[in-house]
Amino acid sequence: MTQAGESDWLDAVKWDADGLVPAIAQDHQTGRILMMAWMNREALALTAAEGRAIYWSRSRGKLWRKGESSGHVQNLHEMRLDCDADVIVLQVEQLGGIACHTGRESCFYRSYKDGGWHTVDAVLKDPSEIY
Template sequence: MSTSTYVFPARTSHADIELGSTLQPKFGADGLIPCITTDHVTNEVLMFAFMNAEALAHTIKTRKATYWSRSRNKLWIKGEESGNAQLVKELRVDCDQDVVLLKVENVGGASCHNGYPSCFYRKLADSADAANPSTLTLELTARRVFDPATVYKKKA
């Protein structure tokens, strides 16, 4: 991952971090902070991703959800290829500021690169039994909004 020039306020006392009014995000040793993204109206969990300091700063500045793609090793502005952008309505942090929660307007209706409204489009079957691996099946809980094969063209 590239070194970031974006600096957030230094983490101070336990009380300031947990009860204070200054954003003091805790990035991991890898420079990343987990980010949960939900729909700002329904509160449905849309996706989970990571941010580095640059992605967090870009999200705050533009109000467009921006993440760090670990697989591509680059900044990723949600919707830059698919058009399914996430407009940030609210940014929250958890009690010790080591997780970000974005509440977004899900423009285009899909958050998942597989074309679903949420990345969490499958659930474990009610009949699942941990003692019997053959019963650990997943069931679809949503319909696709778009076909990824037509949206994401392979670059030559």
């Protein structure tokens, strides 16, 4: 049972109709956006308690501790809530340098130019060697 005030910070978040909030993982040193995922109330509370990124997997319908199968854990440095209270930014240290399941540093590895999307970041490690 939580004591009065313990969940106030969680109550400040504007959860969507599914009880989720988008969470952006950002490298705490470079500022590069690594990925975007979803968090439910439990994932956000556990992230704060454990000091590592924990998300809600919509496809699997369960908590997802980043790095649980790949070893590429995101250690938490700071959490920020935006002005509308409906987006979380996690400033993290990305262990292993790979945040994306494609084996890249960031999930944002395509750039729009000349009417199309172009891959601009190389694969750092073959995903078949990670998973």
